[in-house]
Amino acid sequence: MTDWTDPDTFAQALENADTREKGNYFEDFAEGDLLAHDLGLTLSRPGNEGWMSQTLNHDPAYWRTDAAHERGFDEPPIHPDYLTAATLGITVEDLSEKGGYFLGRTDVRFPGAPVYPGTELRVESEVVSTATSSSRPEYGIVTWRTRGKDAQTDDVLCSYERTNMIPRREPVATDGSGAAASGSEDEAADGPDLPAEFVVPDGGYFEDFVDALERAADRDAAVAYRHERGRTQDDVTVAALPLATLNTAKQHHNVDVMADSPSGDIVTYGDVTRSTALGHARSDERTWREVGFDDEQFHTFVAAGDTVYAFTRVLEAEDEVSRGASDRAGTVRFEHIAFNQDDEPVYSGTRTAEIRKRSD
Template identity: 65%
Template structure:
């Protein structure tokens, strides 16, 4: 009788033998289907991650976020930091990356994120502890193979327990078994009559300081105008952006690094991590403003795939200025940012509130 556990009993490298074995082998799956998630479930994400100066600088360099306060000790101290902290985009991407294996590795569209709030500054060497709670599950009315799940996620300092960042995100998640749908009528929005009433004029601020944004808003209110402008820089997606940066944040979603799996997907290729696309668009905007601190983000949505070779540009609209919010040398400005590709197709949009230096 053959001992199949013996090393020489089977030549696994023989092509015909291996094909037979592969067809019979059970796949050890990663990630969870929609049916796994129930409202109120708490998930603790392991292994966590240690934030590093190298990781932060790599993220900033690749996404064109060149704020000196996150690079140089003198600039950091002028901004009120003890030393250069990690960049908030890097912190957010790491916290979300850690959650992917438990929440969304099975695939599905990243529908959006809101209530992104930074509670404390994070410095290199911080060990992250991340947990999520299921706050909503529902059927997709247009895609029988998917459900929709919403989670609240908290990223903490593992040593002190202090909350660093919180947010709420929503994804489509594959179902183990398809379900009946209504053909998408519940997810369709009524067409507006005649389209939006666009402003006659778009005004750009004269400079990068809080007063420049405030004065532009005041001018816009005396005429049918809006404060909106585009940013000149663009960034073409390469292997480092599409695969390297997400893997460095422990984002294991196959969409970003498995071209074989993605060949038959709607995108036809691996796609960029949403937080990379977002960070590039925000970098374009920040290069035209004197940013002091990031405060919060809301209504972040991802509208279309970004793949290798696509170029990401940025467009900004100024929504509000609050001179009473923040320190003496900065005021709060609320923006709407849109990232778009080389075909002028929006790929990301979101609202952001940041403190901007006064003159």
């Protein structure tokens, strides 16, 4: 009788065995396809608090009932960062399980009412476009519009558009040109064209951001500052948080496969990097409500042992909000940049949030 556990026998068995593959290749996606993802997730308070605590998002309205009531919530709701990460995580098995680079995401919106623990999340994605990568013939580029819905009511809770490189079954011939470089050598030699002065808000209320923008107006100045906190990536942030959102991508869990990748190791889920940077930023402001996110990009890998810091630019402030509470908050648009211990940008994006006003 064959001993399948004999090392030589098992090595031969592995060599002869076909692999039951997971995920889809680039060729499996066609513009207009609608994918209803089988996986679902019940958004729970422990899951919400686990995500928030590990990414340093400590807004009391998402932790305490009295603070939630003050903000107009029935109870501590699900945080938009956790909702966004869970919505994307559910899609991974169908969309990006094969690997490939997360190129960016935009138009992140939360069109419905507040989301509370116990909500069952169902997700669908539509293929917006597919394209050939001229610089990486073994990959194609796919963009999806994804919607996370309440499984009971069919209300859209979170939606966004994201773009990934996706491996091809067979590489294609390209001219290898890649993206054209911007600027000339003379421009590069002149160095970056930064403002002469960086203005820092005096506090985290709406009026502080308005005042800082007014101080910077009509001068060679920008409202820009870095945040003191940092969060070093560990086993929880690199592996546990993605699994908690059903994100099974090999980039976060398979050291063996990733050893031969450009990163050389498993990497942090982009939404962990993003949420950590946003947590640093929110600790220096009085957030009332998140409105949306645009132009999100991921610039380089983040792995275990890397530390995520954050830098913020204040772009504009308006004395109005999208739904009620106009006497309690105003709207501010930010650009946030996450960077690592080597001062390399790892994530960037614009964020619109309602920021609490000072009470008289």
